[in-house]
Amino acid sequence: VLEAAVRVADAEGLPALTMRRLAEAIGSEAMSLYYHVKSKDDLLDGLVEEVVGEINDAVGRLDRAASGPAWQAAVRARILTAREVLLRHPWAPQLLDRNAANPEILGYYDGLVGLMREGGFTSDQIHHALHAIGSRALGFAHELFTPGGEPPGEAEAAAMAERLPNLTGMLAEIVHDDPGSTLGWCDDQTEFEFGLDLLLDGLERVRSADRPGGRRQSRQL
């Protein structure tokens, strides 16, 4: 039942996932769904459970050996695995922050907590770490805008350069260093890993705590 819903969402997107459309895809005629599911909200909750279940399956297939002191590599591998699954279900992130605390999500986090505990973090540190990583822990981050739209003409480009000097300057330099990359100049995977490593490296620094480091950090832990 839920699997059919996942297929419809994968193929036609989340807006197309209507009760009538889902019933059609399932062969059932119309509102028989309400026997299997309490409401549409209930169905959506089931969907996220399904997807996170798929993540947990994939995580389970990872090499168990990498834990203990190698916490950073292990956590990194898990999160990138989660990301792979979510890339196959582009509608899922949008659904994931309706924060239904289902067993699959809790199980996923329990695994992360375990890795970090073995790695030498205190409970407080782990708690803060989970908040800091946020939605990235499950393999996605909200991009705030995609470059989309048609390229501006000369006049508009000049006006834009005046209104947004820093942004256009940055773009110009990046394009200059790497011409031909005008579209698709953002490698999502690279950017995601950069942000993730920035956090994980920072957490490792917090854990080892050989130097007091950032002033606010040490206060809060």
Next chain:
Amino acid sequence: VLEAAVRVADAEGLPALTMRRLAEAIGSEAMSLYYHVKSKDDLLDGLVEEVVGEINDAVGRLDRAASGPAWQAAVRARILTAREVLLRHPWAPQLLDRNAANPEILGYYDGLVGLMREGGFTSDQIHHALHAIGSRALGFAHELFTPGGEPPGEAEAAAMAERLPNLTGMLAEIVHDDPGSTLGWCDDQTEFEFGLDLLLDGLERVRSADRPGGRRQSRQL
């Protein structure tokens, strides 16, 4: 027109913001709205522009002096200011990642880029940094679950401890260290600042680059 929509969303939430309800609030009788706005999507785009405009106004009132080498404090102040505005419009984050690249958002980012450029970052570094900070740049992060729901009974607690040993262990330790904080044990503001500083401190480390540091970081910049 848009201001009325903001008021309705503030007062009754986003789901209550229907064309008919908005028309009622505005005094106009029903579908006169379609003269002022092309579609509901158009209206929502206008809403995010309105909110980010409010952020930009608040940012403009910040102390201009703090820039140059003090890039980190300046960026931090801007982002926390954005967060203050968004806390007054809890429905806005949800709307913000429908990524409409409106002038207000671009202007906000242009300001951030300017601060980081003055602070000594290269264009590539700034580009990666913006991706890394992600939605946090505008003052919000997606929490993946809120503790909600009624506390479990003894039997359920035992079952949960078995299924989620690491998570329950972490919670137990935290509660032990700070009893009486069982509910509301997550201070959102503190957690947000911790995650933000983790990123900003990491970026500062990347900028100064006195030590090669994390292996992946240096490769990607």
Next chain:
DNA sequence: ACCTGAACACCGTTCAAGT
């Protein structure tokens, strides 16, 4: 136990028509 048709209240949106 599982499914169904008709119906209800509600959407966003169109369109021809009013001033």
Next chain:
DNA sequence: ACCTGAACACCGTTCAAGT
């Protein structure tokens, strides 16, 4: 230029009724 009523296609959901 600005507003409006009636209507359309579509939602999620209820409910009494079928097997």
